[in-house]
Amino acid sequence: MxxxxxxxxxxxxxxxxxxxxxxxxxxxxxxxxxxxxxxxxxxxxxxxxxxxxxxxxxxxxxxxxxxxxxxxxxxxxxxxxxxxxxxxxxxxxxxxxxxxxxxxxxxxxxxxxxxxxxxxxxxxxxxxxxxxxLLRTLRDSCRHEDITSVVGILNGTCNYILTKMDREGMDFADALRQAQENGFAERNPDADVKGPDTARKLAILASLISGRRVRYEQVPCQGITEVSVADLKAAKARGRAIKLLGICQRDPRTGDLSVMTAPCLVPADNPLYGVNDVFNGVLVHGGCVDDLMFYGRGAxxxxxxxxxxxxxxxxxxNAGHTVENGLPEPDNTITPVPFTSGLPGGIELL
Ligand SMILES: NC(=O)c1ccc[n+]([C@@H]2O[C@H](COP(=O)([O-])OP(=O)(O)OC[C@H]3O[C@@H](n4cnc5c(N)ncnc54)[C@H](OP(=O)(O)O)[C@@H]3O)[C@@H](O)[C@H]2O)c1
Structure with a gap:
């Protein structure tokens, strides 16, 4: 032992x-x-x-x-x-x-x-x-892949609230209260509903796929506090779901990296569309493997x-050895650039 x-x-x-x-x-x-x-x-x-x-x-x-x-x-x-x-x-x-x-x-x-x-x-x-x-798969099975995007529903509390608002027509405050009563949200829910939790996870993912250090403070971050039931209904009428996404896109030619956390419209043919309740989903696109979808309990x-x-x-x-964790050297930083050529997977900003 x-x-x-x-x-x-x-x-x-x-x-x-x-x-x-x-x-x-x-x-x-x-x-x-x-x-x-x-x-x-x-x-x-x-x-x-x-x-x-x-x-x-x-x-x-x-x-x-x-x-x-x-x-x-x-x-x-x-x-x-x-x-x-x-x-x-x-x-x-x-x-x-x-x-x-x-x-x-x-x-x-x-x-x-x-x-x-x-x-x-x-x-x-x-x-x-x-x-x-997810991280082990990215750093081991996808070590040789040129990963060009990672899009994730990374916060189960927000996904639960949006699902309640969508299915039961509950407003944000009531859905948040129910999430707290069911133990899915903290008494102080700001880190979840205002987006920092998703942004932190995205910064880690962005660092892993780019090999360059991306910090949470560099991720433009918007949460779900302004999303209304009317927004969800309008999205549904267009065959879209609203999800809080962490998005990282990498240009394989230039190495440019774009990152953001924001509520987005997800089309029905995107696998993230069907990720509901407290579940997380992460869609990764690799140059050879194409789309990979990860789904499960994020908390x-x-x-x-x-x-x-x-x-x-x-x-x-691996006792006595260092397992490579995929993080870059501390000074190997990158300044993310704005998204210029649209978002991956048919996703649009809300
Ligand atoms: N909960 C989840 O589902 C989840 C999922 C993914 C990641 N995480 C992360 O995992 C970490 C732990 O989360 P958690 O939900 O398990 O938190 P938690 O339930 O609050 O547990 C943290 C424990 O650490 C103790 N503690 C705090 N400061 C300490 C100190 N100085 N010395 C010794 N013990 C100390 C706390 O004691 P007191 O209660 O007395 O303060 C508490 O028992 C966080 O970083 C969180 O973001 C959590």
Whole structure:
């Protein structure tokens, strides 16, 4: 067995313990390492009565100073102390697997350099598209592809709200309230409904497909707060659905990159048209493979934790090596250019 630690015993971190328990029977063959065992869980709260109560620690140094801990799952969220804890773990040769898109967007390339310098890995499959095995597919199976566009429904909360408004004629405020009651939206929903969550995920995707660093602040960003039931009805009359999309388009000739997050009209023959409720969908276009469509749960305890655990297994399988995560060097930046030749897949701006 290989010892791991979890930082943050919340929705995703709690899910990681469950996924590991469920996977015990099938892991050894695939990981070649005997499977992971949760040795420590760092949190600021107590969890009396939890079957994991005896693993809870308050001091990160307990984890950092234990040489048996090979992989750390960072599921705390936010920039600090997540950044400092991640960097310190990597500096001790412990691989880090994260669901924290904010940290990957802000410091992913720097943390990747630290990982490379210390022979360990920094992986972040769960940070984009939750449970969908998207980033690994892009960096492995599509390594040789000239990817010219990625268009994604990347925020399940917004997709749920738009689906409710469309199907039940509910206005935005009521649909948001229902999303909150059902646990699909945060009490402060701004990061979802105003677009930053989608923009952060798009910035990560844009960096991966271009090999150049794109930051969230460079993504023009509009959310769904202004979308009305009348807009949805008018779109339907034209055979279109309204979706909040993250769009990245790359000119294979010049290398120019265009990015945006905005509510868009999606035609019925585009596979993203049928992606509803809390589901995510990502349409990728490659020069050889043509269209690829990814569909699944972009958030939630078990799907997101499943992606974190997939990264843990990859780190264990590659112990002593750095798994290439596809992020560019920190200074390898690009300035995105406006979309000039229309949007991919027959998509139009609302
Ligand atoms: N939830 C999802 O479906 C989902 C999907 C994809 C990605 N993500 C990302 O995954 C990350 C975690 O999300 P989550 O939903 O699991 O959040 P969460 O439920 O709030 O869990 C975070 C946990 O970390 C703990 N924590 C915060 N600061 C800490 C510190 N300094 N030391 C130790 N523990 C600390 C929190 O304790 P307190 O509660 O006491 O603050 C909480 O138990 C975020 O970056 C999020 O964007 C989440």
């Amino acid at each position: 290989a010892d791991i630690a979890i930082l943050g015993f919340g929705t995703v971190g709690g899910g990681v313990t469950e996924v590991i328990e469920r996977a015990q029977g099938c892991v050894p063959g695939s990981s070649g390492c005997g499977g992971p065992r949760v040795k420590y869980i760092l949190d600021i709260r107590d969890f009396p009565g939890s079957p994991w109560a005896d693993r809870i620690v308050r001091d990160i140094n307990v984890i950092l100073e234990d040489p048996d801990v090979k992989v750390v799952c960072e599921t705390m969220g936010g920039k600090e102390p997540a950044f400092s804890f991640t960097k310190a773990a990597l500096e001790r040769g412990k691989s880090v697997c994260t669901s924290n898109k904010e940290l990957v967007d802000a410091f992913g390339p720097e943390l990747t350099q630290v990982a490379k310098a210390h022979g360990c890995s920094y992986l972040f499959e769960a940070s984009v598209g939750g449970g969908i095995p 939630g305890r078990m799907p997101t934790a499943s992606a974190v655990v997939a990264d843990v297994l990859e780190c264990l399988k």
